[in-house]
Amino acid sequence: MAFWARQISIWCSSVKTSNVANSIQRLRKTHRTWMQLDELSVLSLLCTDNRFLQRGLKTYRPVSLGSRLQSTNSSNGQIVSSESNLLSPVNHYQQQAEVIPSSDTKTLYEVWEDTPPSSALEEISEEEAVQIVAEPPLPLGSFTLRDYVDRSETLSKLVLLGVDLSKVEKRPNAGQLLLRLDFEKDIRKRLLFLKDVGVEDNQLGPLLTQNPYILAVDMEALETRVAYLKSKKFGKEAVARMVSRAPFLLSFSVERLDNRLGFFQKELGLSVQKTRDLVVRLPRLLTGSLEPIKENWQVCQVELGFRRNEIQHIVSQIPKILTANKRKLTETFDYLHNVMGIPHHILTKFPQVFNSKLLRVKERHMFLTFLGRAQYDPAQPSYISLDKLVSMPDEVFCTEVAKASVKDFEKFLKTL
Amino acid sequence: MAAGRAARTRLNGLFAVYKPPGVASIRVRDTLETLLLKELNSLEQPTVPQQVRFLPTTVEGNAGKELTLTVTQLPVLAAHPLVKGPEFTHLKIGAGHRLDTKSSGVFVLGVGHGNKLLTDMYNAHLTRAYTVRGLFGKATDDFSDTGRLIEKTTFDHITGDKLERILAVIQGTNHKALLMYSNIDLKTQEAYELAVEGLIRPMEKTPPLITAIRCLQFAPPEFQLEIQCLHETQQYLRKIVHEIGLELKSTAVCTQVRRIRDGFFTLDNALPRTHWNLQNIRNSIKDSKIKVKVGLQRSLSHQARSGKSHTDMDQVAESELHSTEGTSASDLTQNEITTC
DSSP states (O other): OHHHHHHHHHHGGGSOHHHHHHHHHHHHHHHHHHHHHHHHOSSOOOOTTOHHHHHHHHOOSOOOHHHHHHHOOSHHHHHHHHHHHHHTTHHHHHHHHHHSOHHHHHHHHHHOTTOOOOOTTOOOOHHHHHHOOOSOOOOSSOSSTHHHHTTOHHHHHHHHHTOOHHHHTTSTTHHHHHHHSOIIIIIHHHHHHHHHHTOOHHHHHHHHHHOGGGGGSOHHHHHHHHHHHHHTTOOHHHHHHHHHHOTTGGGSOHHHHHHHHHHHHHHHOOOHHHHHHHHHHOTHHHHSOSHHHHHHHHIIIIISOOOHHHHHHHHHHOGGGGGSOHHHHHHHHHIIIIISOOOHHHHHHOGGGGGSOHHHHHHHHHHHHHHTOOOOOTTSSSOOOHHHHHHSOHHHIIIIIIOSOHHHHHHHHTTO | OHHHHHHHHHOOEEEEEEEOTTSOHHHHHHHHHHHHHHHHHHHSOOOOOEEEEEEEEEEEETTEEEEEEEEEEEEOGGGSHHHHOOSOOOOOEEEOSOOOTTOEEEEEEEETTHHHHHHHHHHHTOOEEEEEEEEETEEETTSBTTSOEEEEOOOTTOOHHHHHHHHHHHHHHHHHHHHHHHTOOTTSHHHHHHHHHSOOOOSSOOSOEEEEEEEEEEETTEEEEEEEEESOOHHHHHHHHHHHHHHTTSOEEEEEEEEEEETTEETTTSBOGGGOSHHHHHHHHHHHHHHHHHHHHHHHHHHHHHHHOOOOHHHHHHHHHHSOSHHHHHHHHHHHHHHO
16 A cells, blocks of 8 residues: 555656645545455445445446546546556556656655655554455446455345345346445345335345345335235235235335226226235236236227126136236137137136146147047036146146046147 | 256257247247256256455454454355356257248257257258148138138049149159259269169259158048158248149148158157157257268268269250159159158
8 A cells, every 4th residue: 555655646746736635635545444344344345435436336337447537537537547557557657666766756745744655665563464455456347246245245145145146236226226235224124124014034035136126215115105005904914925926016106006906996897805815816916017907908808708797707816817918818718719619608717728828728629639538518428627628737637637648648749 | 066067068969859830940949948058057056165264353362452364264155156147048059940830840959069960961951751731622822721711612523543643743843853953964873873872862952842742641621741852941832732722623721731850850759848858858869869970971972972973954954855754763762762
């Protein structure tokens, strides 16, 4: 550090003295704060109130220090430039140091009283020796959190909690948010709050991976939202389930949640209790966009030709229909109704067929037709119900329903 | 930790899967890549390397609190799988001769170093065999049964031997074209040697050629054909069905195009969808290794020899006029059905 101070003084001979004085003072301060943090905690946080470091961390693209020099033109930028110039052409300045006569340097040193030159061969106390940190310097900007995870207490504790940092860093601004937060001050409060709501320990990690922005939400806002949900008579386990299955739920404001619940009640025409059950079963409905749901509802009514009460029954059994792909839904229905000849009321009784892949339904139906066992009318003998057709794994389907071996099924698959 | 990487380095070669109808072949390739990546990533055991660090701590010394360095071994979190991400994110899987969405059948894929063999297989210009199902009485705009209907006709007048006659005509014209494009003078000794070994075929890009066509089933309005061809597309085969309908003074649409053989890979080698996992693919690669090597060597020697006997187009035309279609053509086609 003493060596660097000397190098700064030599290099700054061509720069305005006042600017240089400021920059040197700030540089010394930053060095001092880094060191201080290292003394106090084992895996120390990066200095969060160090504006100079933050500016570097804002860019998450592999950017060279040179290009960032052009972007920042404040005095902070000068610190960056001075450091970079120090780090790269160190040898060059060493030669320069020998060339400049000692009389010039002495006059320069007289101007700045608080930077007495010290040689590298000086003897220092044991305490100072222990404080010298010999680890490689942290990069000022990076596109991945791997560079900071070992030195940052927040990030290490999040990893040990189960947060997948490789996915979090892909989200916009999420990596920088995590670096700026302090575990003790910000994160701990929110984690305890989530535990109070009822989210289990092993689910905290995935929740934060999906929605790291929840750590930046105000505590009062979180509390009001949970209070709102409880006022709508959602039980404690229901709220816990909703929060863990829809990580973005608590990032929505109370008005938005209210609007969404109102939409489901009016548009789908469900009773209050049924809406509650629907939302607890698939909390994603509250956090997703409403346009596809409206379109799916229209598709079910107009194109597929289900009556209102039939759609309500299907939706309460299989809420996923509301978020399904329209094209796939119509194709599956077309095959079931027109090719397999299944009427609407049986489809209403077994809505899980809409959940499965069309290819699976096609293959199994064709196999049953080939064997002559494709009977879906409950009135006739040897009737096969649709849930048995779709929900069972292959081996069970072959042995019980089709009464053939799995090898025959595979041979048949190759003739399709 | 090494299990996944060892598995990845050993995964090289060609294998065949059975592509189901209604799925694009690119989707099949992507699905296989995702499946294999998932299995390879699960084989890796997450072990985090440890690092020796000297950390400053306060210790009760002689003169009050002292700062000393203590040695601790801490895990390097930068190498933790939750920070690094999954080990494998990409596999080189190449697709052989593609099948379009509506057709199904044997689909050859190459993984790792096997992609180079894919190019060799393409340059070997091997034949492919299809079963094609057709339906008399309809004509649509894209020659298949799901297209827009254009015309409906009667088909009562169609009999089995009328169909056979049309198929023989098709086979004959295609055989002439095959010999023409092969650029081989049939009167030379080299031509005889090539014919003895296998099919005389063009070793460069040509328009689609049918080397053999025969009827497997005939139950009007349905019929099933087996077609062996070179440089074809599935839409060309559907067009052939349509043209057969027109020749029989009726109309026909194609209901199913299914590839049963692609070069050396037959239906037995193809993996059905229930068998798409790492172990089965590895076994399939191992089983077909020798066959592929031998076959590619044979076709390379064929290519070398047919390259030598390059003749003018006029001479070939003349030799065609003299050659008899009856015995030599049918013998040659019989040969190639069994050996290729």
